[in-house]
Amino acid sequence: MIQLIQASSYFQVVSLAAMADARLLPEASRRILVLANGSQMPEITTPLRQNPGFSLLAARFDSVVDLDELLWPRRPGQFNPRNEELPLFEKLLRQHWDLGQTPVSLVLESIQVNPAQALARIFFDAPIAVHSDGLMSYGPTRNKLPVPMLQRLRETIHIDLVPGLEPMLLLEAPVQRKVLGLESLATLFAELSAAQDPAKHQFPADAALVVGQYLGSLGILDTERELELHHRMLLAARDAGASAVVFKPHPSSGPTAALLLRARAESLGLEFRILATDLLAETVISLMNPLVVISCFSTALLSAKYMLGTPVIAVGTGELLQELGPYQNSNRIPVSIVHALLIQQLATPADAGDHDELTALLRAVAYCMQYKNLPGLREGAEAFLTEHYVAHSAHFKRRRLAVLDLPPRWAHPSRTIRASAWGRGLRRRALRVGSRSLDKIARSLAETSSRVSR
Known part of the structure; x- marks a missing residue:
């Protein structure tokens, strides 16, 4: 059986190579690494x-193919063939990737979205394994x-x-869980x-190493607030005793943000260096041996702390x-993990034993995010929130607690606040509908306010 192994980031390529070394990938007669750049702007990122x-990493696989080149100028994330096109694309991929008529198995990431889902639809009878490299696997399935x-x-x-935390990805499916130990990944980063x-x-x-995050691309923070967040990271570096800051910008961020941050660093008396490299943060940490690693909720914070033994500081997670909006935003679990471990100082499940508060917290958050798909988590969420x-x-x-009728009831917004929110929604609707409907919506607003007050 031929195995197609999809990767959308360089960290995933490293992770998959470590999984191959640890013999965690399903058995196959031939393994093909399928590159599908998951960057929001692949045109300006390094292939x-x-x-x-x-x-070094590609040597772990029998061959490497590039989905980006095949789909150009369409991006991999836009690959969403119609049902009637699926047989045509299967024939195309089998020909271009020299698959012949051999049965195929799939090792995919982000099974909820394309191109992973597109590949699963094209090879409609292939068994599927899902690999994950970052913190999002600890959250519930998005769709x-x-x-x-x-x-x-x-x-x-x-x-x-x-360490010890079980993922909630595909919690609704009876799948086997395999775990790549950090020692296996550390060996590969050392190489x-x-x-x-x-x-x-x-x-x-x-x-100090400051790992930048491009929160503007996620629509979470505007440019000014993102700069202020990075400024707070500089303050944290100074307070930790650093005399210099090495700033590793996010690959998708422009040069302006880094230059503005340089001026902020110099005003604080810090030497400032912008690290223009395609090396992963973990490789930089191994080469640099920084005094501390600082970021918001980057995966590098946890790999630095638990894999490389480097001190870390998280900034801005509470805010x-x-x-984050909507509440089911897939970044919520990663932020909650970093906030709980590095700000609230909760123990990891491996260290907590029978007093594992982190898992209970994350399951309560996951229920609030995906309550329709995970009704079995409600009882645990109620117990955790009560205590x-x-x-x-x-x-x-x-x-969110009020909508789901979760405890504690005293934390629910008051009726007055809810009525005000309903009223604002109706006013916005009035503006959309037009002036001729204003009288009708005003009457509806009055009736709503009257019902709430009763």
């Missing part, structure tokens, strides 16, 4: 093949999957980024670091938990 150390696809799911493979020329990577002493809401209120929104 996955050109990242440093790629040849409801078709029953035929659920029936083909066999297993998930995830990195133990939070990648050893392949670098130390003379090309000289870093200042007593420096971000309230800014722990005050300590963990930052993770929940009061209106």
Whole structure:
């Protein structure tokens, strides 16, 4: 059987190579790595093949193919063939990737979205394994999957980024869970670091590494507020005793933000260096040995802390938990994890034993996010909120609790607040409908206010 293994980021390529070394990938006679750049702007990011150390990783697979090149100028995330086109695309991919008529199995990431879902639809009878490299695997499945696809799911493979924490991805499906230990991933990053020329990577002493996040692309923060968030990271670096800051911008961010941050750093008396490299943050940490790693909710914070043993600081997670919208935003679980571990100082499940508060918290958040798909989590969510809401209120929104009728009832918005919100919604509707409907909507507003007041 031929195995198609899809990767959309360089970290995923590293993760998959480590999974191959650890013999966690399903058995196959031939393994093909399918590159599908998941960047929102792949045109301005380095192609996955050109990242440093790629040849070392590609050696773990029998061949490498590029879905980006085949689909150009369409991006992989836009690949959504119509049902009547599926046989045609299967014939095309079998020809271009030299698959012949051999049965195929799939190892996919982000099964809820394209191109992973498109590949699963094209190879309609292939068994499916789902791999995950980051923190999102700890959250619930974003979209409801078709029953035929659920029936083909066999297993998930995830990195133990939070030691002992079980993923909620595909919790609704009876899949086998495989775990890639951090020691296996650390071995591979050590190999990648050893392949670098130390003379090309000289870093200042007593420096903090700030890992930038492009929150503007997610529609979470505007440019000014994102700059302020990064400014707070500089303050955290100074307070931690750093005399210099190495800033690794997000690959999708423009140069302006980094230049503005340079001026802020100089005003604080910090030496500032912009790190223009395609090296992953984990490789940079191995080469740099920073005083501390600082970010918001980057996966690098947890891989630095639990895999590389480097001190870390998270900045801005509390505010971000309230800014994220809608509540089911798939970034919510990663932010909650970082906030709980690094701000609230909860223990990981591996360390907590029978007193695992983190898992209970995340399951309560997951129920609030995807209550229709995960009704079995309600009882646990009610118990957790009844006992722990005050300590963990930052993770929940009061209106969400009210809509789902979850405890504590005293935290629900008052009737006056709800009536005001309904009124604002009706006024906005009036503006959309037009002036001729204003009288009718005004009467509706009056009736609504009257019912609420009663």
